[in-house]
Amino acid sequence: RYKNRESSGINAEYGGGLCLSLGTGMISFLITWYLIPQLSNLFLSANMAGKDLNKRNNDYRVPEGVGVVSGAIYLVCLFCTIPFYVLHSKDNSSSTMLTNLSQYLSALLSICCMILLGFTDDVLNLRWRHKLVLPTIASLPILMVYYVTYGNTYIVMPFPIPQLFNVNVFDLGILYYVYMGMLAVFCTNSINILAGVNGVECGQSVVIAVSVLINSLININSNAWPEHMFALYLVCPFIGVSLAVLYYNWYPSSVFVGDTFCYFAGMTFAVLGILGHFSKTMLMFFLPQVFNFILSVPQLFHFVPCPRHRLPRLHPTEDKLVMSTVKFKYSQLGKLGRLFMYVLPKLRLTEVRIDDENVTMTNLTILNVLLRVLGDTHERSLTLYLLILQSLCSGIAFLVRYRLVYLFYDE
Helix, strand or coil: CCCECCCCCCCHHHHHHHHHHHHHHHHHHHHHHHHHHHHHHHHHHCCCEECCCCCCCCCCCEECCCHHHHHHHHHHHHHHCHHHHHCCCCCCCHHHHHHHHHHHHHHHHHHHHHHHHHHHHHHHCCCHHHHHHHHHHHCHHHHHHHHHHCCCCEEECCCCHHHHHCCCEEECCHHHHHHHHHHHHHHHHHHHHCCCCCCHHHHHHHHHHHHHHHHHHHCCCECCHHHHHHHHHHHHHHHHHHHHHHHHHCCCCCCCCHHHHHHHHHHHHHHHHHHCCCHHHHHHHCHHHHHHHHHHHHHHCCCCCCCCCCCCEECCCCCCEECCEEEEEHHHCCHHHHHHHHHHHHCCCCCEEEECCEEEEECCCHHHHHHHHHCCECHHHHHHHHHHHHHHHHHHHHHHHHCHHHHCCCC
16 A cells, blocks of 8 residues: 655646556547448458357447457557656656656567457467467566565555564565466456457456546546556557447447457456556456356366357347356266256356256356346346446445555555
């Protein structure tokens, strides 16, 4: 935690950077909003298109992988703001400018790598093992810059550990870098597995990004203002391009964002959390994604059969979504699979029907859990419910970060 400065209002030292960040966000929105319909035909002509499975009349093709447009515009905006970020501090010594430049360029490199991976996945349909390894490699630039410029691997111990063991801080050493590398893998894939409904991928990203923006504005008058100014430079253009994509991806969607946007968004959040030095707060903003990942573990690791698409399906007679299911033989399950199939229905997280050897189970996703609680729901409403849940979880994260934290840590 950082103490606020005595000055009130926005200090002139970073007021210009704040205005530039907000202005870049608005410009990125307008450019993306204009270019997406102009470039959609290029995706159709390249046969990068698909059908919207949750529409009754889905005989038309929807451009797919359009997230690469938002990613490219985002990178261009960040490239244009490099001089302003490097020189935004009053301390224009060579070491300070080199530190600022290295942080910014490493962020650009990692995000650019994930945009490339996402677009490659949209075109070539990569295997899951590639999706786990490549984000780890792409995070190496930001991890090295963190090591060179900051290098802090200590964690402050919460109450009552200091009182009981007289240990105030603990050095995780290399484990802290393992944690940050895993954070990058989690962020990039967690958005990708919570998808399949119009507006969900972009919507959840916008809510998380706005949460990051609010968090940085809260801390802009603190001694940690350089880190939060860095976050503002990155998150404002991201909000701009994401809102523009959401405009076209909202129900009924006229474009699909593809894996490109999911990886681009996830790595952007990982960069913000690691180089902005608020990775734990970032994880709290991902509470629905954490729940969805934990719930999905039995299928992701094939303890329970996992179909290619786990998105909710359209009711055959009503214009509403119902829980999607997977069918398999009970003999296919190992001990862990049978344990999950016994425990999860008890927790009301899935439904299981067994007919002799044939098993029908609802897929293990947060979208199916919402449908289980709410009943059959229109696609637009399901997206809204998820975004409300995402917003509530961000509110809980702020409550924990700025109020409940003082129950476990000293001032």
